[in-house]
Amino acid sequence: MGHSAAGIAVSGLPATVDFALIGHQESWRAAADVLAVLRGPEHTPLPDDEIKDILPWIPPRAVCHVRVGSISSGVSDAKAHGLYIDSFIPPDRLGAAYTHENIARVRGAAAYAIKAGARIVSLGGFSSILIEGNFDQLPERQDTAFTTGNTLTVGFIVQGIKKMCRLAGRDIRRSTLLIVGATGDVGSGCARCLSPLVKRMLLSARNVERLRALASELETNGVQVELATGLQQFSQEADVVICAASLASPSLLLGRITPDAIVCDAGYPKNLSPNAQMPGVKIFFGGLGQITGGLTFAPDFHGILNRHPFPNVVHGCLLEGMALALEGRFEPFSHGRGHITPERVEEIESIAARHGIYLAPLYNADGPLEDRLDRQMESPRA
Ligand SMILES: NC(=O)c1ccc[n+]([C@@H]2O[C@H](COP(=O)([O-])OP(=O)(O)OC[C@H]3O[C@@H](n4cnc5c(N)ncnc54)[C@H](OP(=O)(O)O)[C@@H]3O)[C@@H](O)[C@H]2O)c1
Structure with missing residues (x-):
């Protein structure tokens, strides 16, 4: 059984979810593109004002499967499977007036990841800022580790x-x-x-x-x-x-x-x-970093979730969770505020590089x- 909301299903969840990525869209254009894929090609795109009305009512949910490949010394190696979970924070509601509502969205997205059995979760963009990197603000975590992704x-x-x-x-x-x-x-x-x-x-x-x-x-x-x-x-x-x-x-x-x-x-x-x-x-x-071992989304969100002029480029905060999943280190590598040291940066860069994840062009x-x-x-x- 897949998880579904707003009439759209991410079906066929595999037995293991190595990682989950929690994000939100930076612009109304990006949010509209996400909704268009979720609605499917058979539906005409919604007008902008309708999107602005609808988005705040969509609960946090997984929008696609993500597969990432590891490559080292030119040889394909491990693969990890994950979910991209959108918290659907409206792009114009990141300000202090919406903090309470937005924390609830991050908590909802985290609960979704925990329920899906994700072993590690990266908190993209404002998700970690809203909870100030304090994972105690998240629901009971069971076996799911969280990372802010800020070290990478x-x-x-x-x-x-x-x-x-x-x-x-x-x-x-x-x-x-x-x-x-x-x-x-x-x-x-x-x-x-x-x-x-x-x-x-x-x-x-x-x-x-x-x-x-x-x-x-x-x-x-x-x-x-x-x-x-x-x-x-x-x-x-x-x-x-x-x-x-x-x-x-x-x-x-x-x-x-x-x-x-x-x-x-x-x-x-x-x-x-x-x-x-x-x-x-x-x-x-x-x-920003680039994955050289391959990145796929199902349904296909290429160019929508990663809107960059080069392939397989992803924000460092999300990449950290993927690199840790490929490495089999399901731990809160980055947490809290103000603990990032050059030694920890070197460590996560080595982990990422071992799996073919490097600085993006x-x-x-x-x-x-x-x-x-x-x-x-x-x-x-x-
Ligand atoms: N490129 C990526 O992959 C990536 C990954 C993670 C985060 N980010 C982004 O990086 C930025 C910082 O994230 P963070 O986790 O470091 O956030 P953070 O820990 O909350 O720090 C925010 C910093 O901005 C300052 N600040 C806030 N509002 C300000 C204002 N109006 N004028 C001047 N300074 C202000 C804060 O200090 P005061 O409150 O004292 O002003 C603090 O120094 C965010 O935009 C985040 O989305 C990008």
């Missing part, structure tokens, strides 16, 4: 920053790194990994006490640290930026950054406002980035 996310953000610096011919050791959302789970993990490498760090968030605590921890690495609650308050311009604030919508306007800064937008939803005019700035979307809203950067480096005036 940090790994891919840091790898992306290093790669962008290489591609742009920058020496990261001379850089001034700004982290927006620095005291968050992702932001503080990035800060710990990068503080030994950069010259100066600018840390930003709203709560000044948490900023101070992080700054004094990082200063022991010998890096210069400045903190501010407003981006215009820093005394220096940043030339490398990580945006990892838990913003309900893309609304961030960066303050004092160099005209050719490297900027990683790691937010889900994105942090950066589409109105930000930064023509010379090199923006990339961070925290870099891209931004204009498409793939790496060839464009190569061309710019070859002829700087092009």
